[in-house]
Amino acid sequence: MHALDWETMRRLLVTGGAGFIGANFVRLVAQQRPEVEITVLDKLTYAGNRANLDGVDAELVVGDVADERVVDKLVSQADTVVHFAAESHNDNSLRDPSPFLHTNIMGTFVLLEACRRHDVRLHHVSTDEVFGDLEIGADTYFTEETPYNPSSPYSATKAGSDHLVRAWVRSFGLRATISNCSNNYGPYQHIEKFIPRQITNLLLGQPAKLYGTGEQVRDWIHVDDHNEAVLAILDRGRIGETYNIGADQEDTNNRQVIEMICELMGATDDGQARFEHVADRPGHDQRYAMDANKLRRELGWSPRYTDLREGLAATIEWYRAHEEWWRAGKEEVEANYAKQGQ
Ligand code: NAD
Ligand code: TDX
Numbered sequence: 001m002h003a004l005d006w007e008t009m010r011r012l013l014v015t016g017g018a019g020f021i022g023a024n025f026v027r028l029v030a031q032q033r034p035e036v037e038i039t040v041l042d043k044l045t046y047a048g049n050r051a052n053l054d055g056v057d058a059e060l061v062v063g064d065v066a067d068e069r070v071v072d073k074l075v076s077q078a079d080t081v082v083h084f085a086a087e088s089h090n091d092n093s094l095r096d097p098s099p100f101l102h103t104n105i106m107g108t109f110v111l112l113e114a115c116r117r118h119d120v121r122l123h124h125v126s127t128d129e130v131f132g133d134l135e136i137g138a139d140t141y142f143t144e145e146t147p148y149n150p151s152s153p154y155s156a157t158k159a160g161s162d163h164l165v166r167a168w169v170r171s172f173g174l175r176a177t178i179s180n181c182s183n184n185y186g187p188y189q190h191i192e193k194f195i196p197r198q199i200t201n202l203l204l205g206q207p208a209k210l211y212g213t214g215e216q217v218r219d220w221i222h223v224d225d226h227n228e229a230v231l232a233i234l235d236r237g238r239i240g241e242t243y244n245i246g247a248d249q250e251d252t253n254n255r256q257v258i259e260m261i262c263e264l265m266g267a268t269d270d271g272q273a274r275f276e277h278v279a280d281r282p283g284h285d286q287r288y289a290m291d292a293n294k295l296r297r298e299l300g301w302s303p304r305y306t307d308l309r310e311g312l313a314a315t316i317e318w319y320r321a322h323e324e325w326w327r328a329g330k331e332e333v334e335a336n337y338a339k340q341g342q
Helices: 020-032 068-076 090-095 098-118 153-172 194-203 223-236 254-264 293-299 308-321 323-339
Strands: 011-015 037-042 059-062 080-083 121-127 176-181 208-211 242-245 275-278
Touching: 011 020, 020 037, 020 223, 037 068, 068 098, 080 098, 080 223, 090 098, 090 153, 098 121, 098 153, 121 153, 121 223, 153 176, 176 223, 194 208, 194 254, 194 308, 194 323, 208 254, 223 242, 223 293, 242 293, 254 275, 254 308, 308 323
Parallel strands: 011 037, 011 080, 037 059, 080 121, 121 176, 176 242, 208 275
Antiparallel strands: none
């Protein structure tokens, strides 16, 4: 199995490139590889935002990754595709799973068929959640060999998409790789997600919202570290392989993350952190922890953000400086959460 010759990557198609991780990826590529022509295919759902690509030299095509006509044309013009487009929020998948089936399963299928027809290299971006969850406090980690055991409609559809990619590699010789990454944080993350929700609540003088007891653990990684890993896989990854991505930061539970954010933002009342407990998420995964040794060893990748507190401080500053980016959508997001007692 051969790695991609990076010199041959000239025309890059990024699906979901107007969302959180995809837009940060497009920014990174535009900055590091100015010779690459970048096209973004994005449906601009509630999670996509044109403004995420402001000032970036990339063409945005507004369309659905499950639309065979538009996908076939764009893939035929590309030599490399990176697939971020997805419905990405667990809580939404519990309210209405239908768009998750459409985008995550059908969208991936349509893209795979186009890549097969045009013999185009694909990298599929996936999540640690496909493995299910781990016991809190146990010395266990997900490896690339951990059996899939997804819990929510979101993670089940991501698991399904990973299986499709592997089947297309094996059955049709598609030149594809997969990465499964842990929880990202950083600029441009939608305010429905845990960290930006708490930061923007506190900026508005509202309490942070903790599901249940807050003992759950996530393996937080800065979005730039995730995207550097995707570049390393495109550059040096072996076709047909899967790589776990994680920054070994699974020693802080949700409650501690909120306490850290409150402290960094000076949000304390008489020494009490300013948060409240709200209804727990049904089927809430307890702990995720990634073993990313294969990526580190084979591809020489390592994370630059190794101190969660520093990464959070920079992220808080970004949300403070970009209120115009998040303010308009805040009431609607909170109204939807309120309906669920969250
Ligand atoms: P996001 O929700 O912020 O962005 C998703 C983007 O996809 C949006 O711009 C949206 O408009 C677009 N999109 C949705 N449906 C589409 C469709 N049918 N056709 C075209 N575009 C469509 O998500 P994110 O957090 O940036 O996640 C990106 C990818 O990374 C997803 O595949 C997700 O599963 C994966 N991932 C996310 C995390 C995380 O912590 N956020 C961790 C690991 C993996
Ligand atoms: O207000 C909240 N309070 C809270 O305690 C929210 C929104 C979440 N939580 C908890 C639930 C989780 O234990 O925080 C943790 C993180 O929640 P999310 O940001 O919703 O992320 P998670 O469900 O862990 O999934 C994320 O990581 C894996 C991304 O949303 C996925 O796209 C990715 O695949």
